[in-house]
Amino acid sequence: MESASINIYHSNRENLSMNDAPTFASTDTDREIIISRLFDAPRELVWKVWTQPEHVAKWWGPNGFTNTIHEMDVRPGGIWSFIMHGPDGTDYYNKIVFTEVVEPERLSYTHGGDEGEDEFLAVVTFTEKDGKTEVTMRSIFESAEVREKMIREVGAIEGGKQTLGRLGDYLATQM
DSSP states (O other), X not given: OHHHHHHHHHHHGGGSOGGGOOOEEEOSSTTEEEEEEEESSOHHHHHHHHXXXXXXXXXXXXXXXXXXXXXXXXXXXXXXXXXXEOTTSOEEEEEEEEEXXXXXXXXXXXXXXXXXXXXXXXXXXXXXXXXXEEEEEEEEOSSHHHHHHIIIIIOHHHHHHHHHHHHHHHHHHOO
């Protein structure tokens, strides 16, 4: 039933402005989280603000988070090392290793903590749709148990929705 309501809502979203656009989340398998949103922005701009540290530092992460980017080398084998600063003052160390970069269509990477803990595979696609861009983030976890832990303890679904919401707000300032 949840998938049906997502699909119905999904089909009506094109009439919304960028800041009002809903963000959709689903779990196609017991190991995945899929979050997507349609942005009223050209694909090249969305790619640019996703892959350049001076932009991504301003919108990445859930509401209230800020970022310190230590390194961002967007190429296969390249590393994106950063700290997400939570609104409560907690620092979250992150390390991404890019495995595939197809500009401006797709990024694939492993994402985990500084020591590789809770690592998962992420595939982000940027699909052009009549001058707009649909971003889909697919996170694939080692097991259903790890996926559930990330939902329960880290708020992965809500955090992903908020991250794409912040991206939408940031894109509005770049057009």
